[in-house]
Amino acid sequence: MGLDWTTFLLEIVNFLALLWILKRFLYQPVLATLAERRAGIARTLGEASDKEARATTLQSQFESRLADWEQEKAAARSAFDAEMAAERVRQLDLLSHDLAAERDRGAAVEAHARETLRRELAAQADKEARQFASALLTRLACPELEARLVDVFIEELAGLPDARLATLKAAHNGHGPAVVTSAYPLSDAQRERIASTIGARLELPGRVEFGLDASLLAGLRVSLGAWQLDCSLAGELGVFAEAPSFAN
Amino acid sequence: MEAAHIVFQLGFLQITSTVITTWGILLLLGVGSWLATRSLSVASPGLVQTALEGAVQSIEAAIEGVLPGRSALLLPFVGTLWIFVAVANLTGLVPELHAPTGDLSTTAALAFLVFLSVHWFGICSSSLKTYLHHYLTPSPVLLPFHLLGELSRTLALAVRLFGNIMSLEMAALLVLLVAGLLVPVPILMLHIIEALVQAYIFGTLALIYIAGGMQSQEASHASDTRSSNAPDKKGSST
Numbered sequence: 001m002g003l004d005w006t007t008f009l010l011e012i013v014n015f016l017a018l019l020w021i022l023k024r025f026l027y028q029p030v031l032a033t034l035a036e037r038r039a040g041i042a043r044t045l046g047e048a049s050d051k052e053a054r055a056t057t058l059q060s061q062f063e064s065r066l067a068d069w070e071q072e073k074a075a076a077r078s079a080f081d082a083e084m085a086a087e088r089v090r091q092l093d094l095l096s097h098d099l100a101a102e103r104d105r106g107a108a109v110e111a112h113a114r115e116t117l118r119r120e121l122a123a124q125a126d127k128e129a130r131q132f133a134s135a136l137l138t139r140l141a142c143p144e145l146e147a148r149l150v151d152v153f154i155e156e157l158a159g160l161p162d163a164r165l166a167t168l169k170a171a172h173n174g175h176g177p178a179v180v181t182s183a184y185p186l187s188d189a190q191r192e193r194i195a196s197t198i199g200a201r202l203e204l205p206g207r208v209e210f211g212l213d214a215s216l217l218a219g220l221r222v223s224l225g226a227w228q229l230d231c232s233l234a235g236e237l238g239v240f241a242e243a244p245s246f247a248n
Numbered sequence: 249m250e251a252a253h254i255v256f257q258l259g260f261l262q263i264t265s266t267v268i269t270t271w272g273i274l275l276l277l278g279v280g281s282w283l284a285t286r287s288l289s290v291a292s293p294g295l296v297q298t299a300l301e302g303a304v305q306s307i308e309a310a311i312e313g314v315l316p317g318r319s320a321l322l323l324p325f326v327g328t329l330w331i332f333v334a335v336a337n338l339t340g341l342v343p344e345l346h347a348p349t350g351d352l353s354t355t356a357a358l359a360f361l362v363f364l365s366v367h368w369f370g371i372c373s374s375s376l377k378t379y380l381h382h383y384l385t386p387s388p389v390l391l392p393f394h395l396l397g398e399l400s401r402t403l404a405l406a407v408r409l410f411g412n413i414m415s416l417e418m419a420a421l422l423v424l425l426v427a428g429l430l431v432p433v434p435i436l437m438l439h440i441i442e443a444l445v446q447a448y449i450f451g452t453l454a455l456i457y458i459a460g461g462m463q464s465q466e467a468s469h470a471s472d473t474r475s476s477n478a479p480d481k482k483g484s485s486t
């Protein structure tokens with residue numbers, strides 16, 4: 001249990017030797033490894049920091065670019081909206097123009113249809129009026145009307161202008177006698193008046209022949225060769241029927 | 249408890265079993281360190297390397313906790329103290345071997361080295377004059393007490409470790425003699441804990457003594473600086 005100086009000194013030497021051994025073979029390698037690892041970690045952290053900085057830069061660039069894109073998008077949207085508005089206005093104008101043209105075409109078609117209908121109605125009215133007049137005059141035909149029409153014929157022939165008379169004379173030019181056809185038998189007095197009037201106005205040297213034709217309804221018709229002087233209801237109704245319609 | 253006996257004599261040096269055991273520990277630690285550190289890997293450390301790095305980093309952290317920024321200077325000495333004392337204490341568990349720290353010569357040698365290292369590191373951190381000056385602060389009257397404290401704590405360091413390890417081996421031997429073969433096993437388990445605790449205490453006390461020597465001269469230097477600057481301040485104020 002006592003203190004042995006030799007052991008004391010040798011233990012000091014032993015400890016110093018152990019200190020050198022551990023420093024040489026334990027501490028230095030382990031500390032070097034730790035320092036190398038820490039350097040690697042620091043290097044990795046530095047690289048991570050650099051990457052973070054680059055990432056931050058890229059993020060800021062991306063955000064800036066994103067903002068630019070947003071502005072470009074807004075500008076493009078505005079341009080697109082303006083273009084769409086202009087196109088809409090143009091299309092509306094075209095549509096309005098087409099609608100106006102269509103409306104005009106419709107109005108024209110409607111006017112045409114209305115005119116056609118009006119003409120059809122007018123034609124129908126003419127037809128009915130003619131039928132009515134024909135039926136009415138047919139029912140009114142009688143010897144008295146015949147006498148009145150003879151009077152009218154005589155008056156018309158007496159009042160016929162000279163130019164017309166000259167035309168009739170030139171057309172007849174002595175081709176046979178004048179033929180007077182009546183719907184009813186004429187009295188002698190009526191025949192005499194007719195013959196004398198025709199002879200006086202047309203200066204016919206020949207005689208005048210008389211005939212009957214019930215289809216004349218009333219009145220008479222004078223045939224002078226190729227010419228005819230008609231003063232009968234049938235003739236008037238024929239003129240009336242052949243006259244231009246009111247629809248036109 | 250058998251005292252260390254002389255194994256052989258080398259000239260005038262009497263080699264005891266304690267010295268032989270210490271050489272064995274040196275050989276074991278030296279070869280083990282060389283084997284463990286010959287193929288260290290930075291990228292993929294193995295189990296042994298991880299344990300070694302953990303132990304070294306723990307020692308480094310303990311030193312940094314007491315003396316920040318001085319771990320590189322103190323790590324070899326304090327770390328060797330911890331490792332050697334722990335291994336030496338545990339050597340007592342090996343049959344037919346005695347812990348070198350159960351010999352007062354070994355613990356006295358370690359305490360003497362701690363005593364020298366306190367002054368060595370204290371002087372190295374500043375200068376001899378500054379270091380010696382701290383024995384005169386706060387008053388030269390306290391110089392004998394400073395010197396007495398240096399000796400007493402060194403003596404206490406040696407005797408504490410020697411007494412604990414010697415008493416552990418003696419207690420185990422007594423229990424073995426009295427109770428039988430397997431009864432000392434719990435005592436041996438306690439021996440492991442006590443060996444590690446005593447190693448930690450010895451190394452920590454050595455670290456604290458060294459830190460006290462380094463910081464005391466720094467405090468002395470700081471107080472001298474303040475006292476030397478005081479007249480200047482006074483003069484400038486007047």
